[in-house]
Amino acid sequence: MLKIENLHVEIKGREILHGISLEVPDGEVHALLGPNGSGKSTLLMAAMGFSGYAVTKGRVLLDGKDITHIPINERARAGLGIAFQRPPIVKGIKTKHLVAICMNNGKIPGQDTSMRKDVEILAEDMHCRPFLDRELNSGLSGGEMKRSELMQLLAQDPRMVLLDEPESGVDIENIALLGKAINRLLGRNPEPNGKESLKEKRIQRRRSALIITHTGHILNYLFSDRGYVMIDGYIACEGNPRELLGTVEKYGYKECLKCVV
Amino acid sequence: MVITGNTSEKHCPMKAISMIFQMVTSYGRYRAPIRCFLFRPCLYMSEEGSVQQVHNIVVAENGSDLNVLTGCTSGSSSGTHLGNSEFYVKKGATLHFTMIHAWGEEVETLPRTAVIVEEGGTFISDYISMQPGKKIKMYPAAYLKGPGATARFNSVLVGLPGTLVDIGSKVYLQAEGTRAEVISRTVSLGGEIIARGRLVGEVPGVKAHLECKGLLLHPEGKILAIPELEGRAVDLEMTHEAAVGKIDKEEVEYLMARGMSKEDAISAIVRGFLNVEILGLPAKLKQDLDEIVSESNKAS
Ligand SMILES: Nc1ncnc2c1ncn2[C@@H]1O[C@H](COP(=O)(O)OP(=O)(O)OP(=O)(O)O)[C@@H](O)[C@H]1O
Ligand SMILES: [Mg+2]
Numbered sequence: 001m002l003k004i005e006n007l008h009v010e011i012k013g014r015e016i017l018h019g020i021s022l023e024v025p026d027g028e029v030h031a032l033l034g035p036n037g038s039g040k041s042t043l044l045m046a047a048m049g050f051s052g053y054a055v056t057k058g059r060v061l062l063d064g065k066d067i068t069h070i071p072i073n074e075r076a077r078a079g080l081g082i083a084f085q086r087p088p089i090v091k092g093i094k095t096k097h098l099v100a101i102c103m104n105n106g107k108i109p110g111q112d113t114s115m116r117k118d119v120e121i122l123a124e125d126m127h128c129r130p131f132l133d134r135e136l137n138s139g140l141s142g143g144e145m146k147r148s149e150l151m152q153l154l155a156q157d158p159r160m161v162l163l164d165e166p167e168s169g170v171d172i173e174n175i176a177l178l179g180k181a182i183n184r185l186l187g188r189n190p191e192p193n194g195k196e197s198l199k200e201k202r203i204q205r206r207r208s209a210l211i212i213t214h215t216g217h218i219l220n221y222l223f224s225d226r227g228y229v230m231i232d233g234y235i236a237c238e239g240n241p242r243e244l245l246g247t248v249e250k251y252g253y254k255e256c257l258k259c260v261v
Numbered sequence: 262m263v264i265t266g267n268t269s270e271k272h273c274p275m276k277a278i279s280m281i282f283q284m285v286t287s288y289g290r291y292r293a294p295i296r297c298f299l300f301r302p303c304l305y306m307s308e309e310g311s312v313q314q315v316h317n318i319v320v321a322e323n324g325s326d327l328n329v330l331t332g333c334t335s336g337s338s339s340g341t342h343l344g345n346s347e348f349y350v351k352k353g354a355t356l357h358f359t360m361i362h363a364w365g366e367e368v369e370t371l372p373r374t375a376v377i378v379e380e381g382g383t384f385i386s387d388y389i390s391m392q393p394g395k396k397i398k399m400y401p402a403a404y405l406k407g408p409g410a411t412a413r414f415n416s417v418l419v420g421l422p423g424t425l426v427d428i429g430s431k432v433y434l435q436a437e438g439t440r441a442e443v444i445s446r447t448v449s450l451g452g453e454i455i456a457r458g459r460l461v462g463e464v465p466g467v468k469a470h471l472e473c474k475g476l477l478l479h480p481e482g483k484i485l486a487i488p489e490l491e492g493r494a495v496d497l498e499m500t501h502e503a504a505v506g507k508i509d510k511e512e513v514e515y516l517m518a519r520g521m522s523k524e525d526a527i528s529a530i531v532r533g534f535l536n537v538e539i540l541g542l543p544a545k546l547k548q549d550l551d552e553i554v555s556e557s558n559k560a561s
Contacts, residue, residue, distance in 0.1 A: 050514050072517040082518055090512045092533015098519060106520025108529075135533075156519060 001026045001208040002047070002080075002160050007058035009039075009046045016042045018233045019058065022210075024160070029186065029209045029222060031241040034230035035253045040212045041085050043230070044162040048082045049075050062160060073106060081158025083149035085165050085212075090136040095148060098136055099123070102155035119155070126151040126181060127174075142169030150181045161185060163211040167218040179221020182209070188222060216245040229253070234260045317346040321354035321382070331360040339367035346374040350382035352407065357385045363549075364394030366423075372399045380407030386430070388416045391550055393424040393452065400457060402431040405439035416445040417535050419550075420452030420482060429457025429487070434467040441469040446535050449475065449482030459489040462497040471501040476508065476534055528555045 002024045009017040016039045024030045034040050046053040047060050049072045060068045067075050090098075099119045100109050109115050123129045128144070128151050137145060146166055153161060166182065167175045183189045186207040192198055211218065219241060227241025229248065236259040237244060247255070321327040342364075350356045364370060370393075378384050384403055403412040414430035432441035443458045460469040475484035488501040508530055516526035532551060 048518055050518075051510060071523070072514055073520055073522055076518055076520040084515070088509065088511045088515050090515065090530065090533070092536055093516075093529055097529075098516070101516075101521060102519050106522065106525075108525060152519060 001028075001063060001206075002210065003059075003061040003064075004043070004047065005059045005061065007043070007046065007060065008056045009042055010054045010056050011042065011052055015056070016233050017046070020230075020233075020235055021058075022228060022235065022238075024208045024210050024226075026208060027205045028225040029211065031216070031219060031224045031227040031244075032210060032212045032230060033214070033216075033227060033241075033244060033248060038230045039233040040230050041164055042233075044082060044164055044210070044212065047162060048072060048080060076106065076156070076158070079159035080162070081153050081156050081160070082162040083146070083153055083164060083166055085168075087137045087145060087149060089138045091138070093136050094133055095128070095136055096123070096132040099132075099152055099155045102152050122151055122154060126154070127177065143171060143174050146170055146178060147174065147181075150178060150185070154181060154185055157185075159207050161207070161209045163209060165212050165214065168214060175217055176221065179218060182211075182218070183222050185209075186222070216241070219245070229256050231256050231260045236260045312341045312343065314343045315345070317344065318349075319346070319356070319358075320349045321351060321356040323352045323354060325351070325354045327355070328357045329359070331358070340369070342368060342370045342372070344370075344372035344374075346372065346401075348374070348376040348384065350376065350378040350384050350410075352379050353381040354379075355383040355385070357387070359387045360389070362388075362390040362394075362397065363392040364397070366395065368394035370394055370397040370399075372401075374399065374401035376401065376403040376412065378403060378405050378407065378410040378412060380436075381409045382407060383411045384413070386412075386414045386416075388414070388428075389550070390416075390418045390426060390428070392421060393418075393426045395423070396425045396427075398425075398427040400427075400429045400431060402433065403441070404433045404435060405441065406435050407439075408436045409438045410436060411440045413441070414443045414445075416447075416456075417550075418445065418447040418454055418456065419535075420447065420449040420454040420484075422451030422479070422481065424452040425455075426452060427455040427457070429455075429459065431459040431461070432469060433461045433463060434469055435463045437464055437466060439464075439467050441467075442472075443470070444472045445474070447473070447475040447484055447486075448531060448535060449477050449479060449484050451479040451481045453483045453485075455485045455487065457487045457489075458501070459491070460499050460501075461491045461493065462499050463493045465494045465496040467494075468498045470499070473501075473503045474534070475505040476531065477505060478508065478531070524555070 004020055004022050007017055007020045008015060020043055032040050042053060046055055055068055059066055062078055062080055067078060096119050100115055103115055103118060123132050126147050128147055131140060131144060140148060166178055170178060186209055187205050224241045227239060227244040228235050229237040229244055236256040319329060348356060376384050405412055412432050416428060418426050418428060420426050430443045432443060434441055441460060445456045447454045447456050456473040456475060458471040458473055460471050471488045473486040473488050475486055477484055484505045486503040486505055488503045490499045490501055492499060508527060512530055513526045517523060
C-alpha cells in the first residue's frame with residue numbers, strides 16, 4: 001500500500017530524515033515510536049506532501065505509484081489521509097463545512113440535506129456535536145482536536161491513514177472511543193453476519209495505517225502488525241510493536257541509540 | 262425600510278434597478294419591513310466625465326426602527342460621485358444602514374457622511390465595496406451625543422488592480438455609557454487600500470473597539486491600516502487590533518489534505534476572512550462577492 005524508499009527530508013535546509021525506508025502492506029497497521037524531535041511527524045508530513053518538508057532524495061509510493069511530487073490534494077484523492085498532531089486553526093470555516101467537504105471528495109457540496117444529516121450522525125458518533133458550528137480547531141481541547149481529526153478522516157474515508165499521536169492528551173474513555181473510530185476507519189472488528197466467515201472478512205480487509213504513538217495505549221484497541229523506532233532521523237529498529245514498546249519502557253531510547261549507524 | 266440607489270450607468274440604469282430590486286426582495290426575508298417604499302430608485306450620470314451630487318438626509322424618529330439599503334453601481338463610464346449624507350438617530354431609535362458599492366472602472370466616489378446618535382439610539386453601518394471604481398474616499402463620522410448611544414461600523418473592502426480605496430470610520434464617544442465598534446476586513450487583489458479607523462473617547466467610562474484586518478493576495482497590492490485611538494478622559498476602555506498578512510500556507514495545505522483543490526481552499530479562507538456572514542447579506546449579493554473572490558484568486 002504505502003512504500004517509503006530511502007527518504008531524505010529537509011526542513012529549512014536542515015536534513016531531518018536521513019534515508020527512511022519502510023513498507024506498510026495492504027491491510028496492515030504499523031506503529032512508529034521514537035523520542036521527541038526524532039522526526040516522526042516529519043515523516044508523515046513529507047509523505048502527505050506538505051511544502052515545508054523538502055524531499056531531497058528517495059520516493060514515496062502509494063499502490064506502487066510514485067507520489068513523491070504530486071500535490072497534497074491529489075494524494076488525498078489517491079486515498080492517503082492524515083490526522084495531524086497539531087492541526088491549525090482556520091478562521092471563518094466551520095467544522096461541519098469541512099466534514100461535508102470531506103464526504104464530498106473535497107468538493108464544496110450544494111444544499112444537500114441528506115449530507116447535512118450524515119455529518120450530524122457522524123459528529124454524534126464522534127462526540128463532536130458541540131463544536132460542529134465552531135471555526136475549525138478554534139478553542140478545542142486536546143481530546144476534542146483528536147476526535148475532530150478522526151471525524152474528518154472518517155468522512156474522507158482514505159485507504160491509507162497516517163495518524164500522528166491520535167491518543168496523546170486524551171482521557172481513558174475517549175481513547176476507547178478513538179480506538180473504535182480507528183477500527184471503523186480501517187474496516188476492522190467486523191461483526192459476524194452469517195454470510196462470510198470472519199476469516200474471509202479479515203482476508204478482505206485492505207485498509208492500512210501508520211500510527212505514531214508514544215505510550216502505545218492506542219495499540220490496546222487495535223492490533224498492529226509491525227513497529228519501528230525512529231532515532232535522530234534514522235530507523236534504529238523494527239519488529240513486533242509490543243516487544244519494541246516493552247524494551248523502550250524498560251531500558252529507554254538510549255539503548256536504541258546504539259543501533260543508529 | 263428605505264431603499265435608495267445611485268448609478269452612473271450612461272444609458273440604461275437597468276443594472277442598478279435590478280440590483281436594488283434583488284436587495285429589496287431578498288432583504289424582506291431577513292427583516293420584515295414595517296413599511297417599505299422606494300426612495301429615489303436611481304440617479305444616473307448622463308454624460309461621460311460628469312459630476313453627480315446628491316444630498317441625503319435621513320432621520321430616524323424617537324423609538325423608530327429603520328433600515329436603509331443603498332446600492333450604487335454603474336457601467337464603465339467615467340465620472341465623479343459626490344454624496345453628502347446626514348443621519349439623525351433620535352432617542353431610542355435604531356438605524357441600520359447597508360450600502361453596497363460596485364462602481365465602474367473610471368468612477369471616483371467621494372461621499373461625506375455624518376451621523377448623530379441621541380440617547381439610547383443605535384446606528385449600524387454595513388458597508389461593502391466590491392468594485393471601488395478608480396478611487397473611493399470616505400471617512401464617515403458618528404457623534405454619540407446621548408447617554409448609552411451605540412455605533413457599529415462593519416466594512417468589507419475588496420481592492421481590485423488599479424483602484425484606490427481609502428475608507429475608514431470615526432466615532433466620537435461624547436456621552437456617558439456610549440459604545441462603539443469599528444470593524445473592517447480588507448482584501449487586496451492588486452489594488453491599494455487604506456483602512457482607517459478613529460475612536461475618540463471624550464468622557465469617562467466609555468468602551469470602544471477598533472479592528473482593521475487585511476489580507477494581501479497580490480504582489481502589487483498595498484494595504485495600509487491606520488487605527489487611531491484618542492483618549493480625552495480617564496477610565497476609558499478603548500482597544501484596537503490591526504493585522505495585515507497573507508494567507509497562511511499551513512491552513513491551505515490542511516484543507517488540501519482533506520481533498521480540496523488549492524483554489525477552493527484559498528477561496529474558502531478568503532471568504533471566511535471577509536466574514537460576510539455576519540452582515541446577513543441577501544443571497545445574490547453574497548454570490549456576487551463569492552464570484553469576485555474565486556475569479557480573483559485564479560489570477561493570483
Ligand atoms: N517547522 C520547523 N522548523 C524548524 N525545525 C523543525 C520544524 N518542524 C520540525 N522541525 C525539527 O525537526 C525535528 C523533527 O521534528 P518532528 O516534529 O518530526 O519530531 P517528532 O518525532 O514528531 O517529535 P514529537 O514526538 O515531539 O512529536 C525536530 O528537531 C524539530 O525541531
Ligand atoms: Mg510529532
